[in-house]
Amino acid sequence: DVVMTQTPLSLSVTPGQPASISCKSSQSLLHNNGKTYLYWYLQRPGQPPQLLIYEVSNRLSGVPDRFSGSGSGTDFTLKISRVEAEDVGVYYCMQSIQFPRTLGQGTKLEIK
């Protein structure tokens, strides 16, 4: 199975400041079709998860442009350029290149 490792596991950020979450996979997520199957989700308190970023760097429609994803192969990063109060929750990375699908442990973002 592909192991997904997120760091840090928790983050406390002052509003307006940037935040960054790392996700490393135990195997490359680059498919031979040229796509890289790495996704980022946010689960706000008491809510189901929502997709933020697909295939490393593509924001889903409606996701603010302060969210950006980058990386390749086995190393990926989610960045929030200026954290807002509504960004609190747990962020998960997930791979969809092979079964079983696997997710990181989650990174809890809180506001200082």
Next chain:
Amino acid sequence: EVQLLESGGGLVQPGGSLRLSCSASGFTFSGYGMSWVRQAPGKGLEWVSVISESGSSTHYADSVRGRFTISRDNSRDTLSLQMNSLRAEDSAVYYCVKGWGHHDYWGQGTLVTVSS
């Protein structure tokens, strides 16, 4: 508007069975793979199973293979998860999710509690 409405959760004894359903609307159900993802209380997300658009292809997490069966009825826009031989560690909120690998819509979830 895409909607996914799960039902069928509840309290069941260890070794028992439960069938979850997910009613989908707002998109062409037969055109998408569908998945189940679960979350134990206070824990992270765990992918459970996926089924292809036609239902001809399915995959399972090792933790549920042989006990859970995913199925779909494209005539009724419904996804199901038959859960047998339930264990305490199966206790979780089960989310119905649109997508084979690109999970862009999630239901609100249904709670399954396995306890005597």
